[in-house]
Amino acid sequence: MTAEMVTEETRQPLAARLAQNADGILEQIAREYGVSTFEVVKNLPSEHCAIVAGEKFADVLGDVTSWGPILFIVHTPDIVLECEGALPPGSYARGYYNIHGDSPIGGHIRADNCRSIAFVSRPFMGRQSCSIQFFNEAGEAMFKIFVRRDEARELISEQVEKFVALRERF
Template identity: 50%
Template sequence: MTDVLGTGSDDRAARRERALAALAEQPDGIVEAIAEQAGLASLDILEALPEPGCRLLDGTLFDAVWQELASWGEVLLIVHTRDIVLEAAGTLPRGSEAHGWFNIHGDSPIGGHIRKENCRAIALVDRPFHGRRSCSVWFLNDKGEAMFKVFIRRGADKALNAEQLARFEAMNY
């Protein structure tokens, strides 16, 4: 896998070993919590996930990936920091650029402003989470941490939305 953030290969190998050990202890735990406990970035954990795991894209694909996600209908957007896990369900507005920001406004509860130039990598994540398959798209900054994540919605039966899942699996950049 490409070293998207440009860190050295020796340090990268050591981080990967720590990530694998942390994942062995918590194979379907919260990525940010596993990373913090191991002293790693979330990206280190994502890169160590077992198959199907994580496919990394360059952050320069922000526009293409965002526009794809904006066509999926209702998704779950999550912003996870040390202090809050904020979840917002809705459609992603198409967005426009002005004053140095990617601005998202429209007929959705999801709105705001994104510094898209800070997006260094985009991770397509497919992994178990609390015993169920979970698929999401992570927009990662230069520290290997999630700016935000977009998750495929679940139906009343807890199954992943079939149309969104097919589109996620077909993402090929």
């Protein structure tokens, strides 16, 4: 079922489930309800999610370059790839947004495919999490940027402040 085919019959139980418990792996919840990951995110209670247009792609990533080391995740049906490091500045060339620098995070992103950006703050595995998730037209996550945790597994407060400030800016 694509995001365009989501009906009230699907949306109501999904929204109710998320209102009762926003925890869980978003992609797994999407499979359970037969919807896209973005449809799950859109149905999170408003206190857990703010969505902005994909046109803000470079602005959002540009801000994150000042956060220090973040957790960069690509989640596909076959792998959850996690990379920790500072996000290098990027620039557009040859149809890609290119990120290169002195970091393990680097590569080429089809930024034009980004339709929506979600600022998600919700419980995950019983602990608060904060992430910025970039979604393509199919409603699947292109990649996610998470606020890191310290040695005690608590969110790094300076990054939470930057996350909140960026979310509020948009």
